[in-house]
Amino acid sequence: MSDPAVSQARAPRRRLLLVAVLLVPLALVSLLVGAGPLPLGTLLSDPQALQVLAVSRIPRTAAVLLTGAAMAVAGVIMQLLVRNRFVEPGTTGTSEAAMLGLLAVTLLAPGAPILVKMLAAAGAALAGTGVFMLLARRIPPHQVLLIPLSGLVYGGLLMACATFIAIEAGLLQYLGVWMSGEFSGILAGRYELLWLAGGLALLAYFAADQFTIAGLGRDVSLNLGLRYGRVLGFGIVTVSLVSSLVIVTVGMLPFIGLVVPNLVSRLMGDNLRESLPVVAAAGAGLLLVCDILGRVLRYPYEIPAGTVFGIFGAAVFLYLLLGRQANG
Amino acid sequence: MIQVSNLSFGPAANPILQGIDAEIPAGRVTALIGPNGAGKSTLLKLIARQLTASSGRIRMDGMDLAQTVPAQLACKMAVVAQHLSVASRVRVRDLIGFGRWPHSAGRLGVADHAAIANAVELFDLGDLQTRFLDELSGGQRQRAFIAMAYVQDTDWLLLDEPLNNLDLHHARNLMAQLRHLTELQGRGIVIVVHDLNYAISWSDHVVALRDGKVAFQGPVAAAATAERLSALYQTPVAITRLGGQPFAQYHR
Ligand SMILES: Nc1ncnc2c1ncn2[C@@H]1O[C@H](COP(=O)(O)OP(=O)(O)OP(=O)(O)O)[C@@H](O)[C@H]1O
Ligand SMILES: [Mg+2]
Numbered sequence: 403m404s405d406p407a408v409s410q411a412r413a414p415r416r417r418l419l420l421v422a423v424l425l426v427p428l429a430l431v432s433l434l435v436g437a438g439p440l441p442l443g444t445l446l447s448d449p450q451a452l453q454v455l456a457v458s459r460i461p462r463t464a465a466v467l468l469t470g471a472a473m474a475v476a477g478v479i480m481q482l483l484v485r486n487r488f489v490e491p492g493t494t495g496t497s498e499a500a501m502l503g504l505l506a507v508t509l510l511a512p513g514a515p516i517l518v519k520m521l522a523a524a525g526a527a528l529a530g531t532g533v534f535m536l537l538a539r540r541i542p543p544h545q546v547l548l549i550p551l552s553g554l555v556y557g558g559l560l561m562a563c564a565t566f567i568a569i570e571a572g573l574l575q576y577l578g579v580w581m582s583g584e585f586s587g588i589l590a591g592r593y594e595l596l597w598l599a600g601g602l603a604l605l606a607y608f609a610a611d612q613f614t615i616a617g618l619g620r621d622v623s624l625n626l627g628l629r630y631g632r633v634l635g636f637g638i639v640t641v642s643l644v645s646s647l648v649i650v651t652v653g654m655l656p657f658i659g660l661v662v663p664n665l666v667s668r669l670m671g672d673n674l675r676e677s678l679p680v681v682a683a684a685g686a687g688l689l690l691v692c693d694i695l696g697r698v699l700r701y702p703y704e705i706p707a708g709t710v711f712g713i714f715g716a717a718v719f720l721y722l723l724l725g726r727q728a729n730g
Numbered sequence: 731m732i733q734v735s736n737l738s739f740g741p742a743a744n745p746i747l748q749g750i751d752a753e754i755p756a757g758r759v760t761a762l763i764g765p766n767g768a769g770k771s772t773l774l775k776l777i778a779r780q781l782t783a784s785s786g787r788i789r790m791d792g793m794d795l796a797q798t799v800p801a802q803l804a805c806k807m808a809v810v811a812q813h814l815s816v817a818s819r820v821r822v823r824d825l826i827g828f829g830r831w832p833h834s835a836g837r838l839g840v841a842d843h844a845a846i847a848n849a850v851e852l853f854d855l856g857d858l859q860t861r862f863l864d865e866l867s868g869g870q871r872q873r874a875f876i877a878m879a880y881v882q883d884t885d886w887l888l889l890d891e892p893l894n895n896l897d898l899h900h901a902r903n904l905m906a907q908l909r910h911l912t913e914l915q916g917r918g919i920v921i922v923v924h925d926l927n928y929a930i931s932w933s934d935h936v937v938a939l940r941d942g943k944v945a946f947q948g949p950v951a952a953a954a955t956a957e958r959l960s961a962l963y964q965t966p967v968a969i970t971r972l973g974g975q976p977f978a979q980y981h982r
Contacts, residue, residue: 485817627804
């Protein structure tokens with residue numbers, strides 16, 4: 403009787419180890435692949451190669467890993483709080499609202515430091531996500547697809563506003579940059595905000611149990627003495643900050659927050675204390691694969707990692723949707 | 731004792747509950763009965779503070795429930811809702827473990843693990859403990875949630891139609907466990923039931939609601955008479971005795 407319980411307790415650690423072990427060779431490949439070749443043999447003796455490594459390749463790899471992990475964590479938090487498998491910051495108006503905030507600060511204070519821009523984006527994202535949560539509360543929870551659909555419509559509306567403002571103000575090219583997440587411009591000194599996103603994802607881990615309980619619903623949370631409103635607030639703030647940090651530094655990366663948690667949940671469920679590290683590692687790894695593919699597929703040109711992930715993500719998303727219907 | 735005084739809920743023009751005065755004794759099993767829509771679940775949610783009354787007061791063992799904080803209340807009462815909608819994939823054993831949250835805040839000790847193992851045994855969940863909630867049948871899921879409430883180890887246990895999805899064996903087993911809890915540990919238990927035979931043969935006390943008001947209440951033997959039950963459900967109910975137990979006959 404205790405056998406399955408014991409093996410269950412060990413399985414998550416094994417899965418985490420597996421994903422983590424896969425990350426190491428991926429990161430090595432990421433360090434070596436790029437516009438200019440970095441031959442392993444001469445690497446340590448060639449100061450110029452070391453320079454490329456320190457200024458470009460290591461920051462880029464770190465940026466991809468941090469972004470992938472943080473976005474996947476933001477996605478799973480969103481899914482538990484909305485109690486819907488098909489939401490993520492890209493389908494709840496969070497990213498679009500962040501862009502509106504960025505647009506506003508670019509218009510009003512073009513010279514503002516990046517931290518101020520990020521905070522403006524985060525404030526707008528927070529407001530946008532809050533409105534979505536109020537909206538989602540009015541939709542009966544058994545209407546599983548209605549919630550992400552309303553989110554898409556809502557996000558589309560915000561995007562339309564942003565596009566209109568951008569056209570009027572002649573800032574359309576900014577919008578284009580924010581909308582397509584890619585890492586080719588990442589250099590040392592231009593990505594460090596992402597460590598903050600990684601830190602937030604780590605912070606979320608300390609509230610893993612609270613998020614898991616909140617995912618069981620308001621009534622169960624209240625019954626267990628959880629301050630449901632606070633957990634909700636903490637989650638929304640985390641998700642808004644992470645999304646804004648990512649948009650400000652690399653641009654929008656849809657689907658990571660959707661696909662990765664769904665894949666992990668299929669295998670190991672939603673007990674975040676077990677699954678959150680795996681979600682983060684898998685998000686980091688998948689995004690890194692997409693970024694490497696983007697670098698080599700049309701070498702020496704680059705395909706944005708967001709685009710590669712979008713194709714992969716859309717396919718997995720469709721599979722999840724159809725698979726759900728087949729299961730009833 | 732849970733003391734409900736002059737409790738109302740819902741819009742004043744069309745209240746769902748109206749001027750409820752009820753006393754639910756501590757250390758007893760109390761059946762909350764009444765027709766569909768009478769307001770049983772609403773009353774239970776008000777006691778659980780999932781809803782806020784428009785007027786009136788609820789005291790639990792002398793504490794005014796409006797003055798308590800959630801964490802304090804979670805050590806005092808456990809609630810299982812009528813509709814258990816589950817959107818996330820949590821394993822049965824993990825769910826039961828969350829029942830210890832009010833006491834352990836996530837750090838399960840030896841005693842906590844013992845309590846969880848005990849609940850798994852009592853509610854016959856041994857084969858299901860590593861399964862995900864969203865892959866269980868309705869009755870299995872209900873047993874898992876009841877087990878979670880059980881390990882919460884509270885003075886009060888509030889169950890909304892716990893027998894709803896259970897088969898004969900598990901329904902009877904649950905009632906026996908609840909009796910056990912009151913008799914050996916002095917817990918106060920409130921259950922919403924529709925099956926009159928379960929109500930009259932397993933509970934000590936009854937509170938009957940109809941149209942948002944108390945129809946009658948009191949010790950089962952005195953209060954739950956054939957006439958009152960017939961009027962409550964607008965259905966002829968006869969009470970006979972079968973093998974020494976009261977038996978309600980209403981099937982035909
Ligand atoms: N969310 C709601 N909004 C509006 N009215 C509601 C809501 N929930 C319940 N009601 C109404 O409140 C009344 C009491 O409902 P309640 O769920 O308490 O009944 P109940 O006695 O538990 O019934 P049942 O035996 O069917 O579970 C009903 O008339 C119901 O229609
Ligand atoms: Mg009910």
